[in-house]
Amino acid sequence: MERNRRGACxxxxxxFHPVPQxxxxxxxxxxxxxxxxxxxNHLSMRGYSFxxxxxxxxxxxxxxxLLLSVMDAARIEKIVDLTPFYGEKLKAVLDFHxxxxxxxxxxxxxxxxRIDSPKFPSEVRKAIVQGFKHxxxxxxxxxxxxxHYRDKQGKLVMPNDRRLKPVWDACAELKIPVLIHVADPVAFFQPLDNTNERFEELCAHPEWHFYGKDLPTFHELIQAGEELIAENPQTAFIMAHVGWYAENLQWVSGVLDKYTNAYIDISARIxxxxxQPYTARKFFERYxxxxxxxxxxxxxxxxxxxxxxFLETEDEYFPYAPTPWENSQGRWRIYGLGLDKVVLRKVYRDNILNLIDFNW
Ligand SMILES: [Zn+2]
Incomplete structure (x- = not known):
């Protein structure tokens, strides 16, 4: 331990690893x-980085x-493997599972x-239908x-890009949901200075820092995402990570109120x-x-x-992840929501059973 000239530590x-007393x-x-x-979950991504x-x-x-024994030990009945694949790679994963x-x-x-190709609408529809058949x-x-994705003009392809309409139409037609992640935590779009609440996380993952690059702002991205949901009411969208904006449940509530085709998952955002346990509990009860x-x-x-x-108890001020991840998203701890059994059952299983056909 060092001391500076005035004697401060x-x-x-x-x-710094304080132990709460x-x-x-x-x-x-x-x-x-x-x-x-x-x-x-992502069981099948080897070598992925942004x-x-x-x-x-x-x-x-x-x-x-081994996988199933871990799932059994945690009472995970089923798991959704979200893959970045289509065509042959997708088929390989499907055959494996x-x-x-x-x-x-x-x-x-x-x-x-392939977005610039004149054949994109027909090709993409065919690929989705084929994947569904498999x-x-x-x-x-x-x-x-x-x-990340840019078209021939070098312009970023935004979630509300009209050229993507055939994608959402095919999903509506096949009655399969779209689980979509737009943007990232707000702090990833802010300067990396001593006010950034995810400073340590961004130091560990500089590729997640989207500030000061030729990229849209956080709000431009989620606005485009909202427009996507608004313009495709027949398609069910599961907005990943608490509706892309877990820091602002008021905004997420607004989207859920406006569009009945919008759902959220709670992954990676407890x-x-x-x-914000008081706000979060009301949010879970309402939605x-x-x-x-x-x-x-x-x-x-x-x-x-x-x-x-987190979901079931009213425990206070406990780590949101096991060590060594304990502070990985920021230096704070969390409070349990103590949700009642009716809400728990829906969140744990009933809601997703209504969205996905688990027979394949
Ligand atoms: Zn993910």
Whole structure:
């Protein structure tokens, strides 16, 4: 420990690990109240990093027995594998999981790099229908739409781009949902200085920092996402990560109020929800038919148990992730929501069962 000239302590942020001395009731849940469906997971992405979709390979060497035993231990009945694949790669993943189709469902995506082709509308429709025939039960749209893909003119392709209409129409026709991630945490679009609440996370992942580049702002992105939902009322959209804006449940509520085809998942955002427990609990009660469970972390019993503790107990000020992830999204802790059983059942399973056909 160093001291400066005035005698004050100096400590590097990375070395600061305070241990709370708070003593409150603690309920570590081993199991959730109902069997859970994890609607946001990525089992099959090998070598993915932001913007490198083409390089990503299907990971089809899982030990299914091990995977299913982890799911059983956490009472995860089914899991949705959101993949960045179409065509042959998608088929490989589907064939790999097919013997376990009672537990695993697969989503695919589309080739946005073909958007300039005059054949895009017919080709993309065909690819989606083909994927569906092989067993794909939904489409996953990654944040690269709006932040990465550019057309021939060099313009970013935004979520509300009219040229994408055939994609959403095909999903409506096949009655499969689109799980879409637009933008990222607000702090990723702000300067990386001593006021950025995700400073350490961005230091660890500089590729997630979207500020000061030739990119739309956070608000331009979510506005385009809202327009997409508004313009395609026949298509069901599951807005990933608490409607893209977990920091502002008022905004998310506005979208859910306006568009009955909008749903949200809670993946990777209990850190956000759990630091606004009063607002979050009201949000869950009001939108109990529109919220689905998801983790966005490879099946991990410890992780799932934190979600259950967050949703089911009124425990206070506990870590939103196991160590070593404990502070990964920001230096704060969370508070449980203590949701009642009716709401829990819908969020854990009933809502997603209404959105996805799990028979394939
Ligand atoms: Zn994800």
């Amino acid at each position: 100096r400590l590097l942020l990375k070395d 708070l003593v409150t009731e603690s309920h570590m849940l081993i199991e959730p109240s109902f069997p859970v469906i994890d609607a946001h 913007g490198k979709m083409k390089r990503t390979k299907p990971m089809i060497d899982w030990d299914h027995n 097919r013997p376990h189709s009672d537990r695993i469902v697969v989503f695919g995506t589309v080739d946005f790099e 067993g794909m039960r939904g489409l996953k749209i990654f944040k690269e739409l709006g932040l 850190a956000e929800l759990g630091r 109990q038919d529109r919220i689905v469970f998801g983790a966005d972390v490879l099946p991990n019993v410890e992780f799932y148990r934190i979600y259950y503790r």
